[in-house]
Amino acid sequence: MILPGQRFRILVATKPVDFRKGHNGLAALVQNELQSDPFTGAVFVFRSRRADRLKLVFWDGSGLVLVYKRLEENSFCWPTITDGVMSLSSVQFEALFGGLDWRKVRALENRAPEGVE
Numbered sequence: 001m002i003l004p005g006q007r008f009r010i011l012v013a014t015k016p017v018d019f020r021k022g023h024n025g026l027a028a029l030v031q032n033e034l035q036s037d038p039f040t041g042a043v044f045v046f047r048s049r050r051a052d053r054l055k056l057v058f059w060d061g062s063g064l065v066l067v068y069k070r071l072e073e074n075s076f077c078w079p080t081i082t083d084g085v086m087s088l089s090s091v092q093f094e095a096l097f098g099g100l101d102w103r104k105v106r107a108l109e110n111r112a113p114e115g116v117e
Contacts, residue, residue, distance in 0.1 A: 008058075009042040010093045011085045014078075016049045023064045026057040034085045038064070045093070051075035054097075069097065077101045 013034060021029065026046060030038040038044065039059040046055045052075045056067040076096060079086055088102065095102040 008090070009040075010045065010088045010090065011036065011042055012045040012079065012088055012096075013047070014080070014082050014084055014086055016081065017046045017055075019046075019048045019053060019055065023057065023066050026055065026066070027064060030057070036085070043093070045088075045096070047076065047078050051078055071099050074099055077103065 011034065013029070017026070017029060026044065027038040029046070030036050030044050034044070036042065036044070038057065041059055041061070043056055043058040046057070047053070048055075052071045054069050054076055056065075058065050076099060088096065089106070092102040092105050095105040
């Protein structure tokens with residue numbers, strides 16, 4: 001999948017948006033509704049009224065990137081519809097984008113070894 005570098009913030013708009021909006025319309029939503037800067041490199045995820053579609057918008061350093069995905073036979077697992085934004089880990093996002101239940105996914109905690117044998 002085409003996404004910016006390894007480390008990036010993923011923010012999900014929890015309220016459905018008008019899916020006729022393109023790059024500029026979604027960037028304006030990020031600024032005005034989510035009170036965030038769309039040019040920071042964070043990935044902003046938007047859902048349609050029908051839960052089977054999503055759009056991502058992010059700044060890759062040279063321009064705004066828009067990604068659109070529609071599931072053919074299922075729907076995405078979305079958080080409860082409210083005003084606002086929530087963040088997902090990259091593991092949860094990969095599950096959401098793949099059509100899986102992201103709420104059941106979490107990254108394993110890896111600790112550095114205490115010593116070398």
